[in-house]
Amino acid sequence: MPLYAYIAPIIGDGKSVDTAYRSSIADLAGNNSRFYIPSNVDGTPKFGWSFAVVNATADVHNAIQAMTNVTQLPKYSPSTLLKDIPTNIRAAAQNKMTALGINYSSLTLNNPYRDMLALATQFLDSKIPKNELDDLTT
Amino acid sequence: MTTITDNFNRADNPLSLGSSSEGWSWTAVDGTWGISSNNAIQSVISLNETARAESDLTTDAHYTQLTITRFASDNIGVGGPCTRFSASAKTFYTYLWRRSSTQYQLFKCVANTFTQLGTGGSTNADGDVIRLSSNSSNQHAGYRNGAVNMSAVTDSSITGNLRTGMVMNRVGVGTQPTYDNFVAADLGLMPFPRIWTTGNMPDLTGGMRM
Numbered sequence: 001m002p003l004y005a006y007i008a009p010i011i012g013d014g015k016s017v018d019t020a021y022r023s024s025i026a027d028l029a030g031n032n033s034r035f036y037i038p039s040n041v042d043g044t045p046k047f048g049w050s051f052a053v054v055n056a057t058a059d060v061h062n063a064i065q066a067m068t069n070v071t072q073l074p075k076y077s078p079s080t081l082l083k084d085i086p087t088n089i090r091a092a093a094q095n096k097m098t099a100l101g102i103n104y105s106s107l108t109l110n111n112p113y114r115d116m117l118a119l120a121t122q123f124l125d126s127k128i129p130k131n132e133l134d135d136l137t138t
Numbered sequence: 139m140t141t142i143t144d145n146f147n148r149a150d151n152p153l154s155l156g157s158s159s160e161g162w163s164w165t166a167v168d169g170t171w172g173i174s175s176n177n178a179i180q181s182v183i184s185l186n187e188t189a190r191a192e193s194d195l196t197t198d199a200h201y202t203q204l205t206i207t208r209f210a211s212d213n214i215g216v217g218g219p220c221t222r223f224s225a226s227a228k229t230f231y232t233y234l235w236r237r238s239s240t241q242y243q244l245f246k247c248v249a250n251t252f253t254q255l256g257t258g259g260s261t262n263a264d265g266d267v268i269r270l271s272s273n274s275s276n277q278h279a280g281y282r283n284g285a286v287n288m289s290a291v292t293d294s295s296i297t298g299n300l301r302t303g304m305v306m307n308r309v310g311v312g313t314q315p316t317y318d319n320f321v322a323a324d325l326g327l328m329p330f331p332r333i334w335t336t337g338n339m340p341d342l343t344g345g346m347r348m
Contacts, residue, residue, distance in 0.1 A: 015252070
């Protein structure tokens, strides 16, 4: 199954494994999916959104896309230069991330897509390495 | 480098895990843990109960492994090993079999509050040897029977904790789950895994993440 990257709201109350704080798409995710949800010292999520890398069949991907407030990030290799991603697709992703408070002023069109993804993941947790998402490919 | 082990080979006791033959003791952080037929058990039906091995490893880059000798009937009521367990709070990472999803999954528990961080394999069997590794780069990966079962995910919410433990959920009134062969140890230098699947091959131009 291919991997997709999404930005999705966090659901749950954290009181048990079955009601854990989790990405709203976690319950649809296939094996080997992962979710980036930093925590406050009391265990509550630092932010209201998660970055999710999900192993999904086409059917699951379609189901996720139909969910409320879930945004799929462009499916390009992380080494793709931003200038090689169609403007409308790039702008939609940037607009979504900007709305979440992520500052893109350090990027130029000559940066690889990896840098754009890293701004999002490192916004959540500065210790996430820049190549964390290098298994995302087209 | 420190390694601790417990094979639970001691007299049956429904109310306490007692101490390892190495001399360190267990604390039931919550739930009622005990020993039955040289296995760790939970004596009372209860959810998300944890036991902590009261012996420090050297670093917070370590793994915890145990054998799930018996899954509960119809797969309900099982947990898994914990890393970076706080000495004073219900705070840890755990890789466990989740009954309702029939899947191994990675969670963190911070101050008794659970957050899901990943999904692993959806196959299990009595005798599964389950390992959770948390390395010095705050990457956490799950293994089943020596093979990668969940790709590494980075999370730095819990650091500095040198203890380990285990989670068990006993839900039904049928066959109860049992654990054996607990091992926890500091990690040597080792790369962490990422499972590459069809349509998901390494991006060699950007460097492969290990």
